[in-house]
Amino acid sequence: MNQFLTKAQIIENVEVGPKILRLTFEAEEIAEIAKSGQFVMLKTATESSDDPILRRPFSIHRVDGKRVSILYKVVGRGTTILAKQQDEIDLVGPLGNGFFFPAEGSLAIVGGGLGIAPLLFVAQQALRQGYKEKDIQILLGARTSAEFPVVDDFRQMGLKIRTATDDGSAGHHGLVTELMDMKGNWTVLTCGPAPMMRAVAKKCEEKNWECQVSLESTMACGMGACLGCAVQGNVKHEYKHVCKDGPVFQASDVCL
Amino acid sequence: MNQFLTKAQIIENVEVGPKILRLTFEAEEIAEIAKSGQFVMLKTATESSDDPILRRPFSIHRVDGKRVSILYKVVGRGTTILAKQQDEIDLVGPLGNGFFFPAEGSLAIVGGGLGIAPLLFVAQQALRQGYKEKDIQILLGARTSAEFPVVDDFRQMGLKIRTATDDGSAGHHGLVTELMDMKGNWTVLTCGPAPMMRAVAKKCEEKNWECQVSLESTMACGMGACLGCAVQGNVKHEYKHVCKDGPVFQASDVCL
């Protein structure tokens, strides 16, 4: 077994930013095998209601013992209902491939907006796998300072963080890519809005660093059965499936 | 205006018997004009869900100041969701015609099972309109003693109550109709399972008492627009509409 369907006990489902909530639930089997970059699919419809019908995908945000958390933004029907859940949650996971850590070298974790969600777990896992704090660089971008909900969680891990905001309200006034000025050879793991990831990938190409991007796509099954989550590959009419081939891709393999 | 669409604050939504709950909410406009026998239609689907789509009809169970209560049993999709609601409820009402109190004479209020729901409000209103306790007789039937959730509420009003149960676990061991042995001329107001109301109507015919029955039917609009809530009238191919011509009918006008 490497995928599970469970009804998990909700530990907390609290607001940590503007319309941004962190949902923590107990799911031991998932906690044990989850890899950073993987996701879970949550049922948002209440019992004895058929609508909304599809599950919603959310990246695994952090894993602490038996506890798994997601960080999500209320954007529509499902997340509106999800924000009200307090007792238990019906979920499937862990799904997808996850980020690939190089055998050695340094990791640059670059997040934009809510792309921060999977990256905290990336940092957790890197440290657990023996990466030194000094070999990990966190770069986070957002529109404004209010949109850095969980930055302190990175700090508590003793990691170097540099931030950038479009409006200059926090950290560097500008784009997060402008912070990618590190020396040496880095493996860049990024998640965020498409334009931001495009810029990050371009920067990596220049510096010829490896770049792994975490993509989104509308999903039905989340497990490679419906072929609904296609994204354009690097050659025309060739499609990748986010839920199975991804959500993490080598930037060069997809058309961002 | 004699019908309202409102989102009412829920005061309480508590279990008062096996799978039987009482929902009390604040709805001043409705409380002011409601007549016993009338009903409200509640939306059970959660916000941003389209399912279940239809509102559910429930008799007004009691009115205390600005507060309106319904007494309901969890039987399916909508009531399952309803039992979880705690903050506010979307409702339309008051709907239907309600019971008609005769200018003078005595009232026999005969309930079976959850048919008790509208009858408590009938008693409340009768007293408020000046009926003397002695002129009101409450007769309640149920399968077993556990199914008399709100009997004490009648007692607290100082009303004469006689009960009957199929299994003899409370009151008379037998049918509620066997308690209809009062002398004199009575107006009988009844609500309960179809077979029970049929028996009550038959008894009234023998004693030549007026008999008013409160009927149920599947409903969509609740206000006479869809024509979905038809029940057979007393002549073939003639239908009455429960939400508009009823829910209260002269027993002789419908085919029970």
Add this chain to the structure above:
Amino acid sequence: MKPKLEVEIGNLRLKNPVMTASGTFGYGREYEDFVDLQGLGAIIVKGISLEPRPGNPPPRIVETSCGMLNAIGLENVGLKRFVEEKMVVLRRYRTSVIVNILGDTIEDYCHLCEQLSDVDGVSAIEVNISCPNVKKGGVAFGTDAKMVNEVTGAVREKTDLPLIIKLSPNVTDITLMARAAEEGGADAVSLINTLLGLAIDVKTRKPKLANVVGGLSGPAIKPVALRMVWQTANAVSVPVIGIGGIGSTRDAIEFLLAGASAIQIGTANFINPAVTGEIVAGIHDYLRDNDIKSVSELVGAVILPEG
């Protein structure tokens, strides 16, 4: 600047594109407490036949996932009582009244049109051709292009009122039915009527409707309705009136973008009795916020991918 909500269906001018779907709004009065009836584009009343009809035995409705099945059996008060009682009340609201008609034969439809043409306050006629043609072994008029053309042509000769043919979705190609209606002289087509459906109670093993089958309506059918409206708007030059699962301003805009010149709201009236008025206001706000001068600019404005 206030956006323009008026629309024209043939020579029928409406205050705005929001109408009530036949059979879901009674004869208007039922919704007085919830909607400013005068603010509606039009009230389309429950289908009227020459003689009163008792309708089907109960149960007549059953809920389904995001929808409902109905088999009301076209219960109605009949032409005479409609004119003498209902129209008297309807005239008071100073709103366009569109009378939906139904019949067993082409002659029935013709008589209805003839007699309604002289009734004060009737703004247009909507012909429900989803009814079985008793002379043709009960096949619905609306499922055969030839019959659609015949009915339309016949009623066209009997009235100068704007004529709307209401199409059935239970067909292979609804654009053929729409063209048949257009060629027959229809001023507009409205679609969709309900999809034929069935539900069975597994406890009793009986159909949940006494009539066995019924018409499916509500949000569940919206994608099918929107597709048919889009296909039809691209196939005919008369105005198309969109119906099917509309319950919000966003739904209404979708139908306008797909090519509907106006829309009708049905089942949603049962979920929210104030919905029609809310959608009139919602369309106004949408136009204002996107500074669009007239609702007509939205009609058919869907942007299709190249190629």
Add this chain to the structure above:
Amino acid sequence: MKPKLEVEIGNLRLKNPVMTASGTFGYGREYEDFVDLQGLGAIIVKGISLEPRPGNPPPRIVETSCGMLNAIGLENVGLKRFVEEKMVVLRRYRTSVIVNILGDTIEDYCHLCEQLSDVDGVSAIEVNISCPNVKKGGVAFGTDAKMVNEVTGAVREKTDLPLIIKLSPNVTDITLMARAAEEGGADAVSLINTLLGLAIDVKTRKPKLANVVGGLSGPAIKPVALRMVWQTANAVSVPVIGIGGIGSTRDAIEFLLAGASAIQIGTANFINPAVTGEIVAGIHDYLRDNDIKSVSELVGAVILPEG
């Protein structure tokens, strides 16, 4: 006494009436963590064409009220890779494997049948005729009784495997299509495939699917599917396989009562990946609790009102 769940579709014996609907269960393996695949009546795989197909550009799916629209564009690995890779895995599960096929021409369908007939482990073929016939200007094979009859007759000559023709619901009278398939030599018909639908994003004004239109599936379509299954079961003598919005044991029983000899579960797999196994168990319990000896006693056992 243990109730009998086995059913026969022509000369195809299934352990139970529960199958997976093509395109919703991948090639089986995807669900092995959630379902005991060996316990299923049959696995029907994603539609296979002669050559691999890349499918449509994204977005390919969009959620609707109690349903979803899909325009996958029949992406599949093609016959060669299916036989060399997927069948190897599928054989391991010791479950009946039914291969769903699609083509642009009658010849395509024939080649597929011919070549699949010799493949070890293929228990039956399901022919998806909802695809456009390129030689007939793209009208779907399944919407014209003559074409249905032709395709069926042609493939019938190429294989002795049980042949299931999967019907499209986008027709005026599905019983005509079913009869055409029966006369063409089909061992069974399965229905319904998806209803054609459309959704538009009011912000961008673009269709929500890159392909503009897509197929509607899920609970929303169940009443329409059940009605068509009931009509078809009364019109043909070959077994009918029911599909459309089935997500619970109760739904499955409804289809059996309406006349389906077996059922397929599609969209529900996305909502609950364990649903197929749960329904197999649920049908067993229903039979036991109502002491019904065999599932076949339920087929068509709906009780209609007199007259």
